[in-house]
Each structure stands twice: as C-alpha cells, then as structure tokens.
Amino acid sequence: MAASFVPPSPPPFADDEVAAIRAVTPGCSGGLIHLNHAGSSLPAQVVLDAQLGHLQREAVIGGYEAAAEAADRTRETHASIARLIGAEPSEIARFGSAAEAWMAAFWSIPMAAGQRIIVHDHEYGANAIAFIHAAKTRGVVIDRLPSDECGQVSVDALAERLQRADDVALVSLTHVPTNGGLVNPAAAIGRLTRAADVPFLVDACQSVGQLNVDVDEIGCDFLSATGRKYLRGPRGTGFLYARPSILDRVTPSQPDHHGAKWSSTDDYTFAAGAQRFEYWEFSHAGWLGLGAAVDVVHELGIDRIEATVTERANQLRTMLTDLGLTVYDEGLQRCGIVTTASPNVASADLKAALSRCSINASTTFAGSSRYDVERRNLPDMLRLSVHCTTTVDELEWTVAVLTSILRN
Ligand SMILES: Cc1ncc(COP(=O)(O)O)c(C=O)c1O
The missing domain is CATH 3.40.640.10 (Type I PLP-dependent aspartate aminotransferase-like (Major domain))
Incomplete structure (x- = not known):
C-alpha cells in the first residue's frame, strides 16, 4: 500500500519576517512588550x-x-x-x-x-x-x-x-x-x-x-x-x-x-x-x-502564524519552568496562552510589577472559568499570551524581570 501523503508543516516566521510584521504594527514600536494578545491584541496599521x-x-x-x-x-x-x-x-x-x-x-x-x-x-x-x-x-x-x-x-x-x-x-x-x-x-x-x-x-x-x-x-x-x-x-x-x-x-x-x-x-x-x-x-x-x-x-498565512505562536509559547513555558515556576497549562495540543503563578507573590502583584516595566500581562479569576478553577483548585494565575509579533528577546526580558521580582 502506498504511504499517504503528509504535507510538510509550515515553518514559524524567521526573525526578519517577525521584524517585518512588527514594523507595520504600531504597538510594537514604542518599547512595550505586549503579552496580552488573548486579552486584546495589537492591530496592524492597515486595520487602524x-x-x-x-x-x-x-x-x-x-x-x-x-x-x-x-x-x-x-x-x-x-x-x-x-x-x-x-x-x-x-x-x-x-x-x-x-x-x-x-x-x-x-x-x-x-x-x-x-x-x-x-x-x-x-x-x-x-x-x-x-x-x-x-x-x-x-x-x-x-x-x-x-x-x-x-x-x-x-x-x-x-x-x-x-x-x-x-x-x-x-x-x-x-x-x-x-x-x-x-x-x-x-x-x-x-x-x-x-x-x-x-x-x-x-x-x-x-x-x-x-x-x-x-x-x-x-x-x-x-x-x-x-x-x-x-x-x-x-x-x-x-x-x-x-x-x-x-x-x-x-x-x-x-x-x-x-x-x-x-x-x-x-x-x-x-x-x-x-x-x-x-x-x-x-x-x-x-x-x-x-x-x-x-x-x-x-496574507501572512494562518499555518505560519500557528507555527510561530506555538513555538513562542513553548519557549516561554520552558523559560518559566527553568525559573522554578509552575506552568498550569494542559492538553495534548497547546496554544499561545501560558498560565503560571508563584507561591510567594500574588499574580495581581506580578502583573502590576510587570506593567511598571512596560510589560502587559493579565491575570485569571474564578468567575471566568469556575468549573476549571474548582476542578483543579487553581490559584489566581498570571496569564502571558504570545502572538506571531512576539520575539524571543521579549520573552527573555520578561523572564529576567520576573526573576528580579521574585528574588527581591
Ligand atoms: C473562551 C472565551 N469565550 C468568549 C469570550 C468572550 O469574548 P467577548 O468579550 O468578545 O464577548 C472570551 C473572552 O475572554 C473567552 O476567553
């Protein structure tokens, strides 16, 4: 029997392609690190x-x-x-x-x-x-x-x-x-x-x-x-x-x-x-x-967006785990939303501290997903959501800021 054809997975965007997407996205040019794409993402200039x-x-x-x-x-x-x-x-x-x-x-x-x-x-x-x-x-x-x-x-x-x-x-x-x-x-x-x-x-x-x-x-x-x-x-x-x-x-x-x-x-x-x-x-x-x-x-291609978002979120999960934080994400297939919490600093305080460093994040609360929160006995979590505009540098900087918050 002939082997069935499996189409090759499209690659994530290369650094220069991410830079080009960022160049036409006004929110990417002012020094802000936006990790709240699952809240409300940053539109391209053509949308504005x-x-x-x-x-x-x-x-x-x-x-x-x-x-x-x-x-x-x-x-x-x-x-x-x-x-x-x-x-x-x-x-x-x-x-x-x-x-x-x-x-x-x-x-x-x-x-x-x-x-x-x-x-x-x-x-x-x-x-x-x-x-x-x-x-x-x-x-x-x-x-x-x-x-x-x-x-x-x-x-x-x-x-x-x-x-x-x-x-x-x-x-x-x-x-x-x-x-x-x-x-x-x-x-x-x-x-x-x-x-x-x-x-x-x-x-x-x-x-x-x-x-x-x-x-x-x-x-x-x-x-x-x-x-x-x-x-x-x-x-x-x-x-x-x-x-x-x-x-x-x-x-x-x-x-x-x-x-x-x-x-x-x-x-x-x-x-x-x-x-x-x-x-x-x-x-x-x-x-x-x-x-x-x-x-x-x-224009960008949803498959390449998906590949980039998935890669970036996995990179962030690894960085957070390396920092000693619990990552609460589940499932065989994971997406661009990353949830974590510290046993020592409340998630709302982490979010506020990140915000003071121009890093946007959000926090979860029971009223938005009570079934899940009760089943898993989840704390209020810090939610960091990436998109195809997110760079590895941004993630490294965010984790460096989190490190200094948690160690002080
Ligand atoms: C899973 C899910 N469904 C629905 C909604 C509601 O979306 P909207 O605020 O556009 O009504 C949200 C918003 O966060 C959501 O996370």
Whole structure:
C-alpha cells in the first residue's frame, strides 16, 4: 500500500519576517512588550487605517452615505472571514462581541425541561451563566463532561453520553479556554455530535486567528469568535458561523427587521442564511477594521502564524519552568496562552510589577472559568499570551524581570 501523503508543516516566521510584521504594527514600536494578545491584541496599521478612514468619511459625508460608499468592502468582511474558516459568506453573521454571537446561537436552540445540555469544564464564564440561566428558566440539565488524563475534554465520555441522545439539546465546547493553554479536540467531538445528530456549538473566541480553524473539519453547527484577540482586529467586533442545515432547527430569539422581513401586518419571514441572527445597526468602521485584520491573516498565512505562536509559547513555558515556576497549562495540543503563578507573590502583584516595566500581562479569576478553577483548585494565575509579533528577546526580558521580582 502506498504511504499517504503528509504535507510538510509550515515553518514559524524567521526573525526578519517577525521584524517585518512588527514594523507595520504600531504597538510594537514604542518599547512595550505586549503579552496580552488573548486579552486584546495589537492591530496592524492597515486595520487602524480602515477604521479611521471610515470614521472620517462618516464625519464628513454622513454615516449612511459612508456606509453606501463602503458597501462592497463591508460585504467583503463576511467573505474574508468565511474563507478563513472554510465557510460561505452567507454563513457568517456579524456581532459586536464573541459573547453576543455565542448567545445568539445558544438561545436559538430549542431546549425543553429535562433535556440535557452537554458541556465541559473549560467553558467560559459567560457561557456558564447562560447554562445556569437555561437550567433556571427552561429546566434543562447541565451535564458536565470530565477531562481526560491530558486535561482536555474526554471524547470517550461524550461517546458514552451520546449513546442515548434523544434527550440532548446541545453539545457545547470552548475550543481554547480562557486559561490553561489547552486546545480541545473539537473535530473528535464534532464527529460524535454529527453521528448523534445533536447541535454542536463551538466557542472559538480564542482559537480563530492563532490556529487553523475549519468548520467542516470540526463539524460544528455554530462557531463564535471575536475580532480583538488573535485576529488582531478592533474591539467591539465578533462573528457567528451558522451551518445552513441547522437553520431549520433553531429560531433566533430576538430578530429585528434586518434579521427578518416584516412581510405582513402580523407576520415576518427570517432573512436567508446567518443574516437572521444579525441586527441592523453595527459599527461599520469596526467591521471594516475586522475585514482588514482578517486580510492580514490571509496574507501572512494562518499555518505560519500557528507555527510561530506555538513555538513562542513553548519557549516561554520552558523559560518559566527553568525559573522554578509552575506552568498550569494542559492538553495534548497547546496554544499561545501560558498560565503560571508563584507561591510567594500574588499574580495581581506580578502583573502590576510587570506593567511598571512596560510589560502587559493579565491575570485569571474564578468567575471566568469556575468549573476549571474548582476542578483543579487553581490559584489566581498570571496569564502571558504570545502572538506571531512576539520575539524571543521579549520573552527573555520578561523572564529576567520576573526573576528580579521574585528574588527581591
Ligand atoms: C473562551 C472565551 N469565550 C468568549 C469570550 C468572550 O469574548 P467577548 O468579550 O468578545 O464577548 C472570551 C473572552 O475572554 C473567552 O476567553
């Protein structure tokens, strides 16, 4: 039998390529070390130009007139996002955040009292609040999957729980959790939900832009993401992917006259495709900025971004471990988010001390990932998140600063 062809993995960006990306990213030129890309990353100049240019046109010729002028480019953002995740433009709905997009999908899914919603310990806080709210208001049962020995969602446990699937309203998965460095095996979960014909909602807020995310490979019905994190887009932007085959099984919970057409005095019809989840009003400048940011990802190549982010995060994990710190990351596949803590100095104090040295980091707190925090008994952690703009020099300097904080 002929050996199957395995395409070579693309290499991380070389130093001169990273320098070129940094040269067109204003946040990389002022001496700041930004290790908070999973909070909000640093946009390229073209992203700023797209937003500022549109704001200028709105101010000079009027908001509706500027929207008409930019209509083609505005539509292009849907197409560019679709191309990035292996979808069609009509399968993308724009939103002002990932949580809004996720909520639009979640609350469109029919859920009856006693039905199960299957979730995992890495769910984001906003999603968990929705589960609890659905339990309180609709009587659904939250069925939490355990993690496997690597810390990722247990695929075997899901297979077992889907053996009887007629009472399952939804399987929800956070692809890259808020902390923990982990990449959950979304495609393995998708194979099971497809076989069981159960709706599958993926929170890809922290994976789109740093990993190659393909909705067909994952096999999800819905996928939500934000602009401001690894896509390096503007704050206040996000999107939802909705598979055409799910649309007849769900009902948008709060349609307006853009998501639906007021067809007669007492009736309406939903817009075609994912548009039914959108609202009429949105930040045109933000959406154009997001389109420019996604175009940058296309130009750089998501595979090379992923290779660079993965390499940089692994380098940082090694440096922190060498310093004697515990790294709390789990999973077979790890991403650009690195979490650590010191037994002697509170993470909030570490973050503040780093900030005084112009190093941006963030800290985790129980309310954003309580299931995980309680299961692993995690402390408040320092979260350092890298991107393809991050250099080894920046990591070495950060670890040198941490060393001096911890030794004083
Ligand atoms: C895993 C995950 N999902 C969803 C969100 C919400 O994103 P947004 O603030 O854009 O709504 C976040 C934000 O940190 C997140 O980490």
